[in-house]
Amino acid sequence: MKAKAIKIGWSVVYFAAGMLLLLGMWDMVSRLTKGEIPSPIATWGTFKEVMTNPFQNDPDNKGIGIKLLSSLARVGIGFGLGSLIAIPLGFVLGSSRIAMNIINPIVQILRPVSPLAWFPLGLAIFQDSPKASIFMIFICSLWPTLINTSFGVSNIPQDHKNVGKAFGFSVWKYITKIMLPYSLPHIFTGLRLSIGVAWMVIVAGEMLSGGIGLGYFVWEEGFNGGSVGKILVAILIIGTVGLLLDRLFTGLQKRFTYVV
Amino acid sequence: MSTTTTKIATQDIADSILDPVLTPSTAISINNVTVSFKTPKGAYTAVKEISLTVQKGEIVSLIGHSGCGKSTLMGTISGMVKPSQGEVIANGKRVAGPGPDRGIVFQNYSLLPWLSVYRNIYEAVDSALKDLSKAEKKELVERNLKTVHLWDHKDKLPGQLSGGMKQRVAIARAFAINPTILLLDEPFGALDALTKSNMHVELLKLWNLDNREKTIVMVTHDIEEAIFLSDRVVVMNDGPAATIKEIVSVPLARPRNKKDIVHDPVYMNTHDKLLNLLIDKFSIDDIKE
Ligand SMILES: Nc1ncnc2c1ncn2[C@@H]1O[C@H](COP(=O)(O)OP(=O)(O)OP(=O)(O)O)[C@@H](O)[C@H]1O
Ligand SMILES: [Mg+2]
Numbered sequence: 163m164k165a166k167a168i169k170i171g172w173s174v175v176y177f178a179a180g181m182l183l184l185l186g187m188w189d190m191v192s193r194l195t196k197g198e199i200p201s202p203i204a205t206w207g208t209f210k211e212v213m214t215n216p217f218q219n220d221p222d223n224k225g226i227g228i229k230l231l232s233s234l235a236r237v238g239i240g241f242g243l244g245s246l247i248a249i250p251l252g253f254v255l256g257s258s259r260i261a262m263n264i265i266n267p268i269v270q271i272l273r274p275v276s277p278l279a280w281f282p283l284g285l286a287i288f289q290d291s292p293k294a295s296i297f298m299i300f301i302c303s304l305w306p307t308l309i310n311t312s313f314g315v316s317n318i319p320q321d322h323k324n325v326g327k328a329f330g331f332s333v334w335k336y337i338t339k340i341m342l343p344y345s346l347p348h349i350f351t352g353l354r355l356s357i358g359v360a361w362m363v364i365v366a367g368e369m370l371s372g373g374i375g376l377g378y379f380v381w382e383e384g385f386n387g388g389s390v391g392k393i394l395v396a397i398l399i400i401g402t403v404g405l406l407l408d409r410l411f412t413g414l415q416k417r418f419t420y421v422v
Numbered sequence: 423m424s425t426t427t428t429k430i431a432t433q434d435i436a437d438s439i440l441d442p443v444l445t446p447s448t449a450i451s452i453n454n455v456t457v458s459f460k461t462p463k464g465a466y467t468a469v470k471e472i473s474l475t476v477q478k479g480e481i482v483s484l485i486g487h488s489g490c491g492k493s494t495l496m497g498t499i500s501g502m503v504k505p506s507q508g509e510v511i512a513n514g515k516r517v518a519g520p521g522p523d524r525g526i527v528f529q530n531y532s533l534l535p536w537l538s539v540y541r542n543i544y545e546a547v548d549s550a551l552k553d554l555s556k557a558e559k560k561e562l563v564e565r566n567l568k569t570v571h572l573w574d575h576k577d578k579l580p581g582q583l584s585g586g587m588k589q590r591v592a593i594a595r596a597f598a599i600n601p602t603i604l605l606l607d608e609p610f611g612a613l614d615a616l617t618k619s620n621m622h623v624e625l626l627k628l629w630n631l632d633n634r635e636k637t638i639v640m641v642t643h644d645i646e647e648a649i650f651l652s653d654r655v656v657v658m659n660d661g662p663a664a665t666i667k668e669i670v671s672v673p674l675a676r677p678r679n680k681k682d683i684v685h686d687p688v689y690m691n692t693h694d695k696l697l698n699l700l701i702d703k704f705s706i707d708d709i710k711e
Pocket of ligand 2: 492493494529607
């Protein structure tokens with residue numbers, strides 16, 4: 163109990179040290195560029211300004227919170243649809259060598275394609291740029307989940323399979339009581355990597371697609387609006403949200419890992 | 423085929439002398455079974471040309487040194503292991519894969535680590551006994567968990583159990599589906615003497631409840647256990663290409679009383695015989711057990 167408190171205490175200290183180091187370097191860069199890159203303190207001012215009325219929702223004046231939520235919603239839809247396809251497909255690939263041999267080359271060819279290359283294709287298919295961003299997120303959320311799920315499923319120990327065989331488990335019972343629980347930690351690893359990619363890609367996508375979102379905010383209000391401070395604020399928000407998403411999935415992954 | 427029938431015939435005669443109550447019929451017939459495994463160093467023949475017939479209601483033990491192929495032979499009956507040559511007939515059907523007519527206690531317990539003790543048994547019962555109502559299934563799980571004294575631990579995960587407790591869950595699971603053939607691979611190996619004795623009694627109770635029509639094949643390293651429970655003890659040679667060394671009958675009347683039979687000359691005789699069969703090949707290798 164006490165040891166745990168000490169451990170948490172130290173990790174807080176380390177985190178604070180890391181932050182101080184970052185702020186120090188940032189401040190130095192700011193001085194070197196003679197304020198071209200705003201200092202942490204100046205950025206803090208911009209941050210407070212950006213954060214006033216975060217959920218203001220006028221047609222031509224949306225708060226940062228609304229923008230964040232709309233980016234998250236797009237990521238959620240694309241990532242959700244991607245996972246909905248990747249997980250069952252991963253089950254199939256993991257349990258059938260033949261399916262794996264057929265699908266694997268396709269995956270190997272499509273996976274390295276830059277997410278941005280999918281955007282124009284999405285635009286051509288849907289004739290709608292928000293939908294094209296979602297399409298882009300969808301495609302890049304597929305691969306890590308698909309690969310990790312099929313890896314998990316193809317590694318189910320013979321012992322577990324034998325239980326299913328010996329007691330005559332139905333296909334449904336086999337999937338829900340053996341395949342899914344065994345591969346769950348792997349699935350969450352895949353989902354974690356996928357959400358990371360999706361979150362990274364959404365900013366680029368929104369720069370291309372415009373509309374309401376953090377990516378467009380960085381581009382339009384930050385770069386075009388000539389406010390490096392806003393760019394920095396956006397970077398910090400994007401980074402923090404990305405970290406929280408990652409933590410969420412790490413937590414889920416831990417929750418579903420079993421002691422054998 | 424003709425050789426098998428004569429074998430059955432001679433065994434029938436032997437068995438009818440030992441146990442006149444039963445009208446024996448064949449439950450398991452292992453016909454000329456060879457199992458070879460593919461290994462990186464080439465094929466490894468674990469057991470070679472084994473033939474064995476087990477009558478309905480018979481309790482047969484397999485003993486032999488570690489690694490001789492007992493689990494492999496059991497696997498061919500359960501359907502987990504495909505013979506490279508020969509075939510196994512169980513309940514009149516050629517074994518092509520595992521099935522709930524043959525209940526198994528695996529040597530390594532094989533519990534699903536993400537399911538509680540209760541769910542581990544319930545899911546097996548639910549699959550193997552589809553016709554029962556939910557209430558009947560629950561009752562069955564409860565009764566069998568109480569039999570192995572694990573009802574208080576029903577909500578634990580396998581990772582939170584001791585080796586002996588896991589083994590008892592595996593036993594309860596096999597008992598619960600009440601198969602006509604029970605295959606037990608060192609089912610009591612991880613138990614202390616007292617728990618082991620209780621499990622022996624429970625096993626025999628289960629067998630008696632079924633009018634002694636249940637067929638039980640069991641792997642064990644424990645000679646006393648083999649004699650106390652079995653009608654016949656199959657002693658195997660060492661591998662590779664292990665064969666049956668000798669089949670020893672246990673002509674002790676049932677019900678057997680553990681305390682009394684140890685003084686029975688028949689028991690002592692059988693014990694000596696088995697010990698000699700095992701020990702003449704005694705080597706340092708066996709210490710790793
Ligand atoms: N899947 C496999 N692949 C390769 N070799 C195997 C395989 N399964 C078993 N063997 C080999 O077959 C032989 C017999 O193994 P088996 O598990 O049947 O022994 P056993 O008599 O049950 O031993 P123990 O008493 O230690 O449980 C061993 O030499 C083992 O290495
Ligand atoms: Mg074994």
